[in-house]
Amino acid sequence: MPDPMIEILIFALILAIIFGFWTGFTDAAYATAGIIATRAVKSNRAILISTVGSLIGMTIFGSAVAKTIGTGIITEGFASGEVIIATLLASLIFDVITSWIYALPISETHVLIGGLIGAGVAAGGWEIVEVGGIINKVVIPLITSPFIAIIIAFAITGLIIRAFRNRPASKMNKRFKRLQPLATFFFAITDASNDAQKVMGIMTMLMLYYGYISEFVVPFWVVIVSYIAIASGVVFGGWRIVKTMATKITRVRPYQGFSSDISSSVILGAAAYLGIPMSSTHISNGTLMGVGLTRGKKAVNWGTLRSIIWAWILSAPLSAVMAFFLYKLIIIVI
Template sequence: MLLALVIIVFLALTFDYINGFHDTANAIATVVSTGVLSARKAVLMAGILNFGGALMGVEVATTIAKGIADSSLVVPAVVVAALLAAIAWNLITWWFGIPSSSSHALVGGLAGAVVAHAGRSALHTAKLEEVATFLVVSPILGFFLAMLLILALLWICRRMLGQRVNVAFRKLQLLSAGAMAFAHGTNDAQKSMGIIALALITYGKIASHGTSVAVPLWVKLACALAMGLGTLSGGWKIIRTMGTKIVKLRPIHGFAAETASAIVILGAARAGIPVSTTHVIAGSIMGVGASTNVSAVRWGIAGNMVVAWVLTIPVSALLAGGFLKLVAPFF
């Protein structure tokens, strides 16, 4: 039993690490593409702030541990299958440089494994629908918030010299990129915390009362460290897609996109709703680009990303169902 729990914790931290380098682009793509920071400095900043953000709250972790499915019907094999599916999809999309959602992959994997093991009745459909809805709504919020913000900033700066605006927002973008990295840590690292907490509940290692989950300190620190180290390793393929292939950005655009994204992600984390930081920052970048010139957005690249987003949950669910058959005899 102890060995099985160790394997689950290892897989959860592996997912967290992969999430870190897979989603590094979410926090630093814009600040790198605008030339405000070198890639190395941006990755270091993001890694540190990811670690700090991961220690702030457990609302999202509670949703993953208790909100998606009836924890009393979740067996260790289900958790393992969900993690393997999420890891596999993250690696596939990373290899091809596609900014997909780690959140979608984990939620889809967990839901698919639960259904394969105990049927649809084991899912908390109301909460799952809420999570799924916000996974769709959050990038739209990012799009329009970033659009409004860039239009307001351009109006405020309309009489300033372009060079002066550039210099000012190169400095301000350091703050917005930092806020985005911190927000990424608050939301994404908590997903792995939730998975480990779910495993600990399954093995009777921690108590579960009502809708609350007491996530142990060692779990918080381990997930924060895994996320931070993953971010430090960098996901250069996806950074290029996010930072240069969707739309060409200047510091003022990067500031607007990052600020809008940080607001949406931090708000969702506070409400305990796991969202896709990839979706939100991509939506914000598109909103910034579309506000100035619709044709400036490379909609073909954006379309490919949307296809990957749509596929992530069902593919992860199917992968989890397959993995469950493979691992069930061993757990």
Template sequence: MDASLLVIIVVATALAFDFTNGFHDTANSMATSIATGALKPRTAVAFSAVLNLVGALLSVEVAKTISGGIVDDARITPAVVFGGLVGAIVWNLVTWYVGLPSSSSHALFGGLIGATWIASGADAVHFAKVVDKVVVPSIAAPLVAGIVALLATVLTYRLTRKARESVSHRGFKAGQIASAALMSLAHGTNDAQKTMGIITLTLITAGTLAPGSAPPMWVILSAAVAIALGTYLGGWRITRTLGKGLTTIEAPQGFAAQTSAATVIMASSHLGFALSTTHVASGGIMGSGLGRQRDGVRWGVAGRMAVAWLLTLPAAGIVGAIAGKVASTGTVGVVAVAVVAVVVSLVIWLLSRREPVRPEHVVDEIAAQAETHKVAV
């Protein structure tokens, strides 16, 4: 296959992944605001899409980590990157279908690592950098966000205990709009850069850019637009899980969860850490649930999420390894992988249409759960 055509295919696939990342992770920014009624669902996703776009333009530190730190760019080809992207997209769609907020970032890392490992050997993967920039932050960041959210929630409820509940919650709903804006900016700053890094890596492996190059402006803009469009689509299956599955969210704890998670993500983006915004947002929500009451988290749901998190790297890695190996065989291999990826994606989409989850479904279910919680209290 002509090298230029292959690069175009890989860039298009990277933007497709960025789009799935957007709708897969909308819940990270907006689930708590929707759950408390601070923002209407359609308003929330439009608001988040615009701020994801803006956030994607603020920094390129994470993109540099992806393009020059995870794998040896001198030992892989665009076909290998293509295979890794296919692994990430398939895992994103599977977890979206079942409503599990797994990490799009880890799916991308897993796919890329698996494809590189099989195609070029284990020494082509910079495992020390993976541990330093990916694994350690992925463990530490959700814990930090959870602890900060727990403490913030406890403090918030104590400070507002004497205030009338309706006045207090109204104020925090207004605050949630600001914290949701910060969270959307943070998501764009961290997650859109991963696609920028992948496209830059592809251009480096094709010889179009010099090793160590920063993302060109057209790469930055296209990745920003792709994640914004995906965010606007909604991702309602995962919003339902984060909005009502983990804990019953009230306005004060929603504000604490969003602010804590956004702060952690923004700080990490500045340092070039490629975090999972899903893990951080989930950690903040669980921390805020524990801060409101000891039994405030549904650990069964949290356990299923944890299993998905543990499976993400190896599952995406296996698919990426197979896809990368096949794609590396030449034109027939690239076409075969592309066809299989499209068929799998189409099947998952058709299955999702059998039991669609729409914004009104999410709002009704969250409202019913909140009413049940009030009666129980």
């Protein structure tokens, strides 16, 4: 008769891979929105650039974000299969509803961390929540990152406009149209590095809890599986979300698309290096808003932005509540 613990572990690992795929599926929107909005390349080529960048990311960045997810949210001893299953089910259900049904670019970082806290509290109470780590490496960065993204993108776009102020706009756009694929490539590398490490963190938590490893060190096979899951999702890309990102926040010209992607790359790369689980949703929307503001407040679609912000605010607490009750249900069923 199969060991129930092994079955729970396998199911939790499969859910982690599915979550990675879904993250890549929706994150294709963030990595390709700028280049598609400006028509710098065809959509299929944009997805190819993003996919290759996603795979290359694993050779550049380490596992600092994975360690934050694995050890900095809840106490290691409570990361059971049931906790992770409740976390991932809540994250996937909430994410599918908001990002696919309503086409809102939701933050997988928010729903994952919210779910992990909710399921963790259901399993061991509030005392197992690593409050200090969450505030320093999750809450503060998630709150400040959109504003940092706006400022950086606004500044870079302003410098570009100043540098090309005496040249025809057509010449400037033509030059940056050629540079955009490179900017998208860098964005895909840093975006996938941050996202894949969240999956790595969840899978490594499971391996540690069930005794397959003795300390929190990400196994090589977990790295490979996580990046493949993300890249596979990118291939199929969430085109409804791409439309929201590429057309409904602000109109994007080639130099602005370049500025948005480069700004996002800088922030996400720094976050991956420092072990901060950053939301590419926040960063992408922030940089798009920053480049739009260089044309004035009217260049930004504030109605769409308000809907996105409300989705950000509600995602973590709603995911936490859902994960809390899912954990209780799983314990009853099992």
